[in-house]
Amino acid sequence: MVRAQVSMVMVLDKCIGCHTCSITCKHVWTNREGQEYAWWNNVETRPGVGYPKTWEDQDKYGGGWVLENGKLKLRLEVMKKRDPPKITDYYQPYDYDYEALFTDQLQDKQPVANPINAYTGEPMDIKWSPNWDDDLAGANIYGRMDPNWRTLEKEIYFNFKNTFMFYLPRICNHCLNPACLAACPRKAIYKRPEDGIVLIDQKRCRGYRFCTIACPYKKVYYNWKTGRSEKCILCYPRVETGQPTVCTLSCVGKIRYMGVVLYDEEKVLEAASAPEQDLVRVQREIILDPFDPDVIRQAKADGVPENFIKAAQESPVYYMFKKWEIALPLHPEFRTLPMVFYVPPLNPVITALDARGKYTADYDTLIPTIDKLRIPIKYLANMFAAGNEEEVRKALKRLIAIREFFRLVEVEGKSKAEAAYVLEQNGLNLEDADKMYRWLALGRNRWIIPTRKVELRMKLPKKASGR
Amino acid sequence: MKRSWMAGLIAVLVVAAVSTGLGVILATSQAAEIAVPYIQGSLPMDPDAQLWGQLDKAQIPLTAQLIVYPLSLDTKARTLSVTAAHNGTHLAIYIEWSDDSKDVEGAPGDLYSFGDAIAVQFPVNTGAMPYICMGDTANPVNIVFWRAGKGVENLVAGSAYGQKPGQREALGLQSTATSPIEKLPPEAQIWKAEAKYENGSWKLVLIRPMGSTDPMVPSLKPGESISVAFARWEGSLHERGGSKTTSGWYTLKLEGVAAPAPAPTQTVTTTTTTTSTTTVEVIPPAIKGAVVGLIAALAITIIALIVFVARKKALTT
Ligand code: SF4
Ligand code: SF4
Numbered sequence: 001m002v003r004a005q006v007s008m009v010m011v012l013d014k015c016i017g018c019h020t021c022s023i024t025c026k027h028v029w030t031n032r033e034g035q036e037y038a039w040w041n042n043v044e045t046r047p048g049v050g051y052p053k054t055w056e057d058q059d060k061y062g063g064g065w066v067l068e069n070g071k072l073k074l075r076l077e078v079m080k081k082r083d084p085p086k087i088t089d090y091y092q093p094y095d096y097d098y099e100a101l102f103t104d105q106l107q108d109k110q111p112v113a114n115p116i117n118a119y120t121g122e123p124m125d126i127k128w129s130p131n132w133d134d135d136l137a138g139a140n141i142y143g144r145m146d147p148n149w150r151t152l153e154k155e156i157y158f159n160f161k162n163t164f165m166f167y168l169p170r171i172c173n174h175c176l177n178p179a180c181l182a183a184c185p186r187k188a189i190y191k192r193p194e195d196g197i198v199l200i201d202q203k204r205c206r207g208y209r210f211c212t213i214a215c216p217y218k219k220v221y222y223n224w225k226t227g228r229s230e231k232c233i234l235c236y237p238r239v240e241t242g243q244p245t246v247c248t249l250s251c252v253g254k255i256r257y258m259g260v261v262l263y264d265e266e267k268v269l270e271a272a273s274a275p276e277q278d279l280v281r282v283q284r285e286i287i288l289d290p291f292d293p294d295v296i297r298q299a300k301a302d303g304v305p306e307n308f309i310k311a312a313q314e315s316p317v318y319y320m321f322k323k324w325e326i327a328l329p330l331h332p333e334f335r336t337l338p339m340v341f342y343v344p345p346l347n348p349v350i351t352a353l354d355a356r357g358k359y360t361a362d363y364d365t366l367i368p369t370i371d372k373l374r375i376p377i378k379y380l381a382n383m384f385a386a387g388n389e390e391e392v393r394k395a396l397k398r399l400i401a402i403r404e405f406f407r408l409v410e411v412e413g414k415s416k417a418e419a420a421y422v423l424e425q426n427g428l429n430l431e432d433a434d435k436m437y438r439w440l441a442l443g444r445n446r447w448i449i450p451t452r453k454v455e456l457r458m459k460l461p462k463k464a465s466g467r
Numbered sequence: 468m469k470r471s472w473m474a475g476l477i478a479v480l481v482v483a484a485v486s487t488g489l490g491v492i493l494a495t496s497q498a499a500e501i502a503v504p505y506i507q508g509s510l511p512m513d514p515d516a517q518l519w520g521q522l523d524k525a526q527i528p529l530t531a532q533l534i535v536y537p538l539s540l541d542t543k544a545r546t547l548s549v550t551a552a553h554n555g556t557h558l559a560i561y562i563e564w565s566d567d568s569k570d571v572e573g574a575p576g577d578l579y580s581f582g583d584a585i586a587v588q589f590p591v592n593t594g595a596m597p598y599i600c601m602g603d604t605a606n607p608v609n610i611v612f613w614r615a616g617k618g619v620e621n622l623v624a625g626s627a628y629g630q631k632p633g634q635r636e637a638l639g640l641q642s643t644a645t646s647p648i649e650k651l652p653p654e655a656q657i658w659k660a661e662a663k664y665e666n667g668s669w670k671l672v673l674i675r676p677m678g679s680t681d682p683m684v685p686s687l688k689p690g691e692s693i694s695v696a697f698a699r700w701e702g703s704l705h706e707r708g709g710s711k712t713t714s715g716w717y718t719l720k721l722e723g724v725a726a727p728a729p730a731p732t733q734t735v736t737t738t739t740t741t742t743s744t745t746t747v748e749v750i751p752p753a754i755k756g757a758v759v760g761l762i763a764a765l766a767i768t769i770i771a772l773i774v775f776v777a778r779k780k781a782l783t784t
Contacts, residue, residue, distance in 0.1 A: 022486060023592070036576075037576065037578075072736070077536070077537075080540060082540065082704070082705040082706075082710065083579065083705050084535075084579060085579075086578060086579045087576045087577070087578050087579070090578075119576050120575075172521035185535075185536055185537055185708045185709055186648075186708070199711075203649075204649075206648075206707075206708070207707075208707045208708045209536065209578075210708075212578070222578045224572075224573060224574070224575060224576060224577050224578055225575075227572075227573065227617060385741060
């Protein structure tokens, strides 16, 4: 059975950590009582603990799936875990006493809007907040608590010359094998067959909070006011009309790309049960080639509309995840088959001044040795490939190849044909280079989203495109 | 007198122990009665009202739900003390249980707590004794659900699955086989609840008007009986959903209004537990003589038997 999924790629190189995405999302969807603490979109600083604190530590939170004798089981069932995260795992929401700016008595110093507890209105000391790691440049404290260090000798990365950081924006991954959905005894969570968006039916939900435990990304948020759980809805009212999510639209770094991928529904469970080393590869395999006539025929037979198939052929997600293999899923070892992908950050090569006072860097032909990059490959592999370093190397090499190609053309004045060997060495061609340049560098057509409604389809341009 | 009281207690304990030991819900093999005396005047909402202390209580054993996900993780035996009364227009159910911790949910920013909770289940068709685990399509159940900090809700389970989507829509229902329970519309929210936690125990009063206009909520009449079952969730163990303890079916026997209203102190409430092999009487100490109790118990057993046989006949014809 061929199904369509609207999904996203985030290119981490370009994220500037401005949190515009989080703020936009907050104002559109969660600026309400009961969701004060909830950030359907949040941006984390890595190395760091993230939000909620150390959410990747499933021994603590019990999220995702485990493979037991070849069978997938919810970790919360294996652990017999019944307790959801506490508010202190997120943070105590606060506001500022802006009134004081207008009502304070005349005095020598400037009036201050002091922080107040969002629930009680009482003055409070802020001890933690989402991305606290970054706000107080606290990586030297919290960075060590990052679960992705695992097998790494982390201490050397806290030496001044070896340090690194990058931002990690996160939303619900609208997984193909969602643990949140599986854990709900009320069957209140469903994955829309037409576009794969995972939603919680607010009428059916009775606030049991199994989903808040089961989601390994901690992307379901219990609303204490309504007594029901809520999550990112991938801005479905916008997506249905061919518009991108608000986080995508407002993204300052233009890091977010949205598009359709076609996948083989029958293979989902098999892919989710693959050995850890193979998880990324197998997830790629179930994404289908939208140009393959057999796939097109089957998609049509399974009710995928024509405009979805067309969108899948132009989809940046298809190209970046499946064709070029430069995008990777976040923590595939949780086995939910997350459908938001990340292009891992390229980062400077560690250089040193040589005897002549010049910077040197090791080069492996023209491509710098990947393992000399500042961010340890293992760290990225733990985050994006269940520890499989080869997947990360492949992605980074291709990103460097495309830069090298354009450097040869633009700086060294070589013709494209002359420079093409850098691409070919890394399994790319001139056409790929052109597409990559348009998408990654110029940021054109960052979303290609088919409209859902026939009546809207007639009124809107066939292809809604990015700026 | 003392000996018969002891025997009764032991028998109840044996029943409780057996049902707990089995770890399953004793369903239709149990047919115990909870007498619902007629009281003149208004029924007190206050859990501390004198009346609730005066009425005799049935001891309802509860066992862990171990059939469907999410299972109960606690298999210790639990008991509810239950009594009820009606005044011709309203029915009140009083439930008392001991609980070391008061668990209330819904405080601002509290994502972690689960309130202590109670459910009382009735058949939608008063004459029926539906499948004990929240009914089925043929015989749905009406459930009043109370959770500390959240209040009371009137629910229906099993009503809509098996029906075509169109029919479900027409009835305004949405349940499915895998998820049978749903909240009734606002006009069917007829229960009021008041609870109090003191000295290690909860006291809960649930009151509803006897009549109902909603087809999913049974109407009750003085002089008639209706099946009833109970469930309890322990908040400190984070019990919710299927993670709960439940009872088998009991019978609420509503006293007729025509009968002279007995003063509460003179009410003789006898709970009779009948299993397939034994008949056990629990005679409360308030009874003046063992003979009176025995006669009353026998009379009620006979009436129950007659009702049971009559109902069975009615069902088979
Ligand atoms: S990220 Fe979490 S909430 Fe979103 S679909 Fe996956 S398991 Fe569910
Ligand atoms: S708006 Fe874009 S650039 Fe800014 S933090 Fe969010 S993802 Fe990063």
